[in-house]
Amino acid sequence: AQTVTQSQPEMSVQEAETVTLSCTYDTSENNYYLFWYKQPPSRQMILVIRQEAYKQQNATENRFSVNFQKAAKSFSLKISDSQLGDTAMYFCAWGETSGSRLTFGEGTQLTVNP
Amino acid sequence: GAGVSQSPSNKVTEKGKDVELRCDPISGHTALYWYRQSLGQGLEFLIYFQGNSAPDKSGLPSDRFSAERTGGSVSTLTIQRTQQEDSAVYLCASSYDSWTSEYFGPGTRLTVL
Numbered sequence: 001a002q003t004v005t006q007s008q009p010e011m012s013v014q015e016a017e018t019v020t021l022s023c024t025y026d027t028s029e030n031n032y033y034l035f036w037y038k039q040p041p042s043r044q045m046i047l048v049i050r051q052e053a054y055k056q057q058n059a060t061e062n063r064f065s066v067n068f069q070k071a072a073k074s075f076s077l078k079i080s081d082s083q084l085g086d087t088a089m090y091f092c093a094w095g096e097t098s099g100s101r102l103t104f105g106e107g108t109q110l111t112v113n114p
Numbered sequence: 115g116a117g118v119s120q121s122p123s124n125k126v127t128e129k130g131k132d133v134e135l136r137c138d139p140i141s142g143h144t145a146l147y148w149y150r151q152s153l154g155q156g157l158e159f160l161i162y163f164q165g166n167s168a169p170d171k172s173g174l175p176s177d178r179f180s181a182e183r184t185g186g187s188v189s190t191l192t193i194q195r196t197q198q199e200d201s202a203v204y205l206c207a208s209s210y211d212s213w214t215s216e217y218f219g220p221g222t223r224l225t226v227l
Binding site: 105 | 147149155156157158159162170173203205207215216217218219220221223
């Protein structure tokens with residue numbers, strides 16, 4: 001069974017600074033997807049970024065980028081120029097290529113301070 | 115619609131009652147998922163529908179839980195004889211197909227007294 005681990009329950013960062021959220025996973029699959037989702041207090045889960053395991057190039061979306069280390073089974077999220085609106089719970093998730101479900105980590109609560 | 119919608123937004127019920135939670139996926143999305151999020155926890159997979167295929171029910175925690183999807187669109191999650199441990203936020207997600215990203219609804223917060 002797949003597992004996803006986020007070892008940082010809470011993190012904080014000053015506005016405009018950079019922060020990195022950690023995620024490790026365990027799987028025997030060779031092809032899969034990895035995701036970061038953001039859940040603000042509104043409860044809405046918002047897709048932040050997605051990485052296909054077969055791609056060596058790290059995904060980027062504006063201020064968000066990942067460091068995908070397939071051999072180490074590590075998938076960290078870097079947020080640059082942090083903004084107050086980035087305050088949210090961040091979930092790392094693993095998905096199999098045949099679909100069916102996502103396996104989520106326990107989440108990291110990120111607070112951006114002014 | 116523009117996104118996944120769920121109703122009701124909040125539901126308070128008494129122990130032992132049945133509840134129905136509704137999900138309207140994004141138009142054209144063939145895959146639909148239900149997850150449960152207990153307080154302060156990550157998301158737990160419940161059930162998955164893909165087109166006309168038999169649903170993957172492997173995440174349903176007990177036979178009190180069931181779900182159906184009518185016409186390949188709207189889905190209803192039913193919890194019979196609710197228990198206090200069923201209190202959680204129930205999230206629905208849809209995707210264009212099994213290989214594309216899931217988009218989530220705002221969830222239904224269920225409270226069982």
